[in-house]
Amino acid sequence: MRALLVLVSCLCFLPAKYAFAAELISDREEIYLTELIQRSKEKNLADLRIWRVLLHYRDDLDGSATSSEIDDREFFLAAAGKTDPFAELEETLKAFFSSDNIRADKATAQCTFPARYHWLNSQLNFDSDLMPPQQCETIELWRERINPDSVSLIFSSYYFNNPSSMFGHTLLRFNRASELRSDLLDYALNYAAVVSGDTGLIDYIWNGITGGFEGRFSISPYYDLVNQYNNLEKRDLWEYRLNLSPTQIEFMLLHVWELANTKFNFYFMRENCAYQLLGLLEVADPDLDFRNRHSIWTFPTETIKQLFEHPDLVESVTHRPSLATQLKQKLAYLDEEEKLLVRLIAENPKEKNSSDYNQLPPERRASVIDASIDFIQYKEAANSDEHEKSKLHNLLILRSQLPIHNQTVAPTTPLPKDSPDQGHDPVRLEILGGRFEIEKDFIEPVNDSFLEFSIQPGYHDLLSPEAGQAPLSQLNFLKLRGYFYPETGASNLESFTLIDIISLQPVDAFIKQPSWKFKVGWQRNRDDGCADCTPLVLNPGVGLTLQSNFYRREVYFTFLEANLEIDHEFDSDHRAGIGATAGLLFDATKDWRIALIANRTQYTGGQRSYVTSIELRQRYSLTGSTDITLNLKNVEDYRESKLGVVFYF
Amino acid sequence: MTDHLILKVVLLIFLFYGSLAVAIALDEIDQDLNEIENHQNIPVESVExxxxxxxxxxxxxxxxxxxxxxxxxxxxxxxxxxxxxxxxxxxxxxxxxxxxxxxxxxxxxxxxEELPTDESPVASKSSKNKTSSTCLNVASETLGAPSGAGVGRDPFTFLIVLSTSAVATVTSLLCIPTAITEGSSSGEKTAYHKFQQYRFVAESTGYLVRDMARGSGEYLTAMAYLQGCRTEVHDRYTKLVQRNFSRIFPQSESSAETVILNLEKLVAQDRFLSSECHAIT
The missing domain is CATH 1.20.1270 (Substrate Binding Domain Of Dnak; Chain:A; Domain 2)
Structure with a gap:
């Protein structure tokens, strides 16, 4: 088996036989080829959009040059195919005459590029005597097994434990046309980077940003992906069934086949899963022009929103709750005593003998055991521990003796209001006006007014509207903040954040996950550590979050964190210390959120000092794309207050 | 001076609120612990x-x-x-x-003891047509699902759909038992169905047995389809599976092969389902 894999892998790297087709065709075929090429020129086929989407061509910014986004030389039959659409078309026509196999696919050109063949045939109406159509049995069987009658674009929600999944993930599902069908048994198309197991974190991030990973399409049963994303990673899935015609789906499927062994350079930010799937939708319907909008980055949620820009393209939306969401749903159905039983029975199945449990009607007992089973599966304890496996098995047997009681049926759960297509736009512009004051003993107070301008390409702030976003999270990157002082005409860079992540995970009796934060960037110093310098800051931390619902929702969080600041203004060019943060997030109304955050950091490495800060931030959401914000901040002797507007676009 | 005062008031409010929250949380934890303790002291009922x-x-x-x-x-x-x-x-x-x-x-x-049912030709054929699943683990590993969003493990997963196709490399890759393919179209289809069943059960055991014990759920519905049971008979199928859960999944680590064989046996022994579920051939 391993040898076979190696052999197939090696075959993938054999160079294409570019010239063979022309050499093997007869004089009669040569004349017909010339005619086809002439007709394709007359029809200007190489410049038509459909040819360009099939070959993934894209013009550069000024439109002076064209290049394909496919980085696999074997995908092109012409030597200059990557940059020359017409040369590729000409060479493709030549290759279609041949019955020799090409590439590692061990198939003819007609069977390797069925979408190209299908489209060119529809445009040029090939003479079957001069260019006999070839039987592609493998493709036929493959299509028969997938047998789609519709397509769904699936969004897998944010996953903060993997840098490539923080913005979510998309994939395509081919919904089978069959009387005996289940979503789980459909096939799904996934685009992913091929990453070896020994890739380190730094290499992972670097390669992800610079296109160092190889991207590949793969097809697997949908249950594989549900098991992975929905159950193991506990991510909600959103399924957008698309209104595409059978012909469009068929053509897209043929193109998917063409991409089977094709290599791409995978980029986290732009040429990622969401981008490549948009390309496939453009193949299905060339009138859809999705990708042009994504010049620098492609957020999966933005691609979902794009679907809704085309009337009737989205036929229906379903939500498939994750294992964690299902557990929460089941617990919400139970009263406090029953919830306690869930924990007790999950810990020790003997608790089923307790009078509290046995007094329950059979349906309630079934609900308690259902939640206990979900709780054990949520903890993944039974995956490795023999005792837990045995415990789970006992619970399953117990459950099988109770009535069928269908409490939660994924994925027909009522659609939550905060689907990803409802989220705010990613780019954020803030314009604020404020005043600062520095008051020190024995020194005349300094104060001034300022205007703050801040822009960030993405993505979400702790105070931003939560609909369609990962709740209680912050994911800011490449955020640039500048201050302008009208009275003096001076301006300065306040901060430049490379990445700033906060993930608050409220702990309760069932779900116990640590909260964490990570920040790296440059930030102007406001304490006496260094006078107005802008050190490079590295600030990771772990913490605990609790949540209550006394009023609406109150979230209390604490972090224990490390802080490293590097700047030549410091003694020893740096200072390093340990700090603690405590904070409160309070939802005053649906649109009004308040955050109070206090921090104390003791720097013991490099330049010794301590810094205490407290910040009160408020955000009121005027519309889905506009907020008002009011912030008060105190860092040692420095105080500032500012009021402004936030725009999302 | 006034600013300092405001700051201190704000800080005090925050500390008060935080302390209150911590106190409430601690109180809840304490109550829970008490209840756990009380529960542990409750004697078991009747027989026990x-x-x-x-x-x-x-x-x-x-x-x-x-x-x-x-x-x-x-x-x-x-x-x-x-x-x-x-x-x-x-x-x-x-x-x-x-x-x-x-x-x-x-x-x-x-x-x-045989279940009170007629031995249908379908059931009879099923019991004779036991296949080996020794290759299944290899296939499962080779065709494993991507790990993490946007990060795949094996590009060859693209070919999973073909499974028992004529492409030699693919067939070898999936390691389908050849005894039941025989090269014929119907044989290949049977092999494909078998492969689908084995792979589904092997990859989703935990979620499937959960649904079996509950007598409902998407994984159980999918399994019913894989056994060729039409939607109309799913009620009977799910009830039968739930009632016989301990026979289908007798041990905490029953293999996919055991689960499938037990399911096939169960369906074959049911007079109604044996004639309605046609994938068992």
């Missing part, structure tokens, strides 16, 4: 009031009772054994071990 019978013994008796009911409570020998098991459990010695042994013996009597 005089002793702590092992869960496995209780399960064994419950299973025996359920089996007996399924066969119409007509097997007097089994009924006797169940009664003896109950008495052992109730005895002053609280003999859980003996109770379990007796209950298991009662269950084993039903294992020798």
């Amino acid at each position: 009031t005089e002793c702590q019978m092992s869960p496995s013994a209780i399960n064994a008796i419950n299973s025996a009772v359920a089996e007996s009911a399924r066969y119409g409570n007509t097997n007097t020998e089994a009924l006797d054994l169940i009664e003896q098991a109950r008495q052992a459990a109730r005895s002053p010695e609280c003999d859980s071990v003996r109770a379990e042994i007796l209950a298991d013996k009662a269950v084993s009597l039903f294992g020798e």
Whole structure:
């Protein structure tokens, strides 16, 4: 088996036989080829959009040059195919005459590029005597097994434990046309980077940003992906069934086949899963022009929103709750005593003998055991521990003796209001006006007014509207903040954040996950550590979050964190210390959120000092794309207050 | 000065609120702990009031009772054994071990007894057509799902759809048992169905058995389809599976092959489902 894999892998790297087709065709075929090429020129086929989407061509910014986004030389039959659409078309026509196999696919050109063949045939109406159509049995069987009658674009929600999944993930599902069908048994198309197991974190991030990973399409049963994303990673899935015609789906499927062994350079930010799937939708319907909008980055949620820009393209939306969401749903159905039983029975199945449990009607007992089973599966304890496996098995047997009681049926759960297509736009512009004051003993107070301008390409702030976003999270990157002082005409860079992540995970009796934060960037110093310098800051931390619902929702969080600041203004060019943060997030109304955050950091490495800060931030959401914000901040002797507007676009 | 005062007031409010929250949380935890403690002191009811019978013994008796009911409570020998098991459990010695042994013996009597159903040709064929799944693990590993969003493990997963196709490399890759393919179209289809079943069960065991025990759920519905059962008969299928859960999934680590064979046997023995579920050939 391993040898076979190696052999197939090696075959993938054999160079294409570019010239063979022309050499093997007869004089009669040569004349017909010339005619086809002439007709394709007359029809200007190489410049038509459909040819360009099939070959993934894209013009550069000024439109002076064209290049394909496919980085696999074997995908092109012409030597200059990557940059020359017409040369590729000409060479493709030549290759279609041949019955020799090409590439590692061990198939003819007609069977390797069925979408190209299908489209060119529809445009040029090939003479079957001069260019006999070839039987592609493998493709036929493959299509028969997938047998789609519709397509769904699936969004897998944010996953903060993997840098490539923080913005979510998309994939395509081919919904089978069959009387005996289940979503789980459909096939799904996934685009992913091929990453070896020994890739380190730094290499992972670097390669992800610079296109160092190889991207590949793969097809697997949908249950594989549900098991992975929905159950193991506990991510909600959103399924957008698309209104595409059978012909469009068929053509897209043929193109998917063409991409089977094709290599791409995978980029986290732009040429990622969401981008490549948009390309496939453009193949299905060339009138859809999705990708042009994504010049620098492609957020999966933005691609979902794009679907809704085309009337009737989205036929229906379903939500498939994750294992964690299902557990929460089941617990919400139970009263406090029953919830306690869930924990007790999950810990020790003997608790089923307790009078509290046995007094329950059979349906309630079934609900308690259902939640206990979900709780054990949520903890993944039974995956490795023999005792837990045995415990789970006992619970399953117990459950099988109770009535069928269908409490939660994924994925027909009522659609939550905060689907990803409802989220705010990613780019954020803030314009604020404020005043600062520095008051020190024995020194005349300094104060001034300022205007703050801040822009960030993405993505979400702790105070931003939560609909369609990962709740209680912050994911800011490449955020640039500048201050302008009208009275003096001076301006300065306040901060430049490379990445700033906060993930608050409220702990309760069932779900116990640590909260964490990570920040790296440059930030102007406001304490006496260094006078107005802008050190490079590295600030990771772990913490605990609790949540209550006394009023609406109150979230209390604490972090224990490390802080490293590097700047030549410091003694020893740096200072390093340990700090603690405590904070409160309070939802005053649906649109009004308040955050109070206090921090104390003791720097013991490099330049010794301590810094205490407290910040009160408020955000009121005027519309889905506009907020008002009011912030008060105190860092040692420095105080500032500012009021402004936030725009999302 | 005024600013300092405001700051201090804000800080005090925050500290007060935070302390209140912590106090409430601690109080809740304390209450929970008390309740846990109280629960642990509650004596078990009825049969188990005089002793702590092992869960496995209780399960064994419950299973025996359920089996007996399924066969119409007509097997007097089994009924006797169940009664003896109950008495052992109730005895002053609280003999859980003996109770379990007796209950298991009662269950084993039903294992020798055929379910009250006609042996249909479909069922007969099914029982003879046992296939080896030794290649399944290899296939599962080779075709493993991507790990993490946007990060795949094996580009060859693209070819999974073909499974038993004529492409030699693919067939080898998936390691489909060749004995049932025979190269014929119907043989290939059968092999494909078998492969789908094995792979589904092997990759989703935890979620499938959960649905089986509940008698409902998407994984169970998918399994019914894989066994060729139309939607109209799913109610009967799911009830049958739930009732016989302990026979289908007898141990905590039953293999995919065991689960499938037990399911096939169960469906084949059901007069109605054996003629309605056509994938079992």
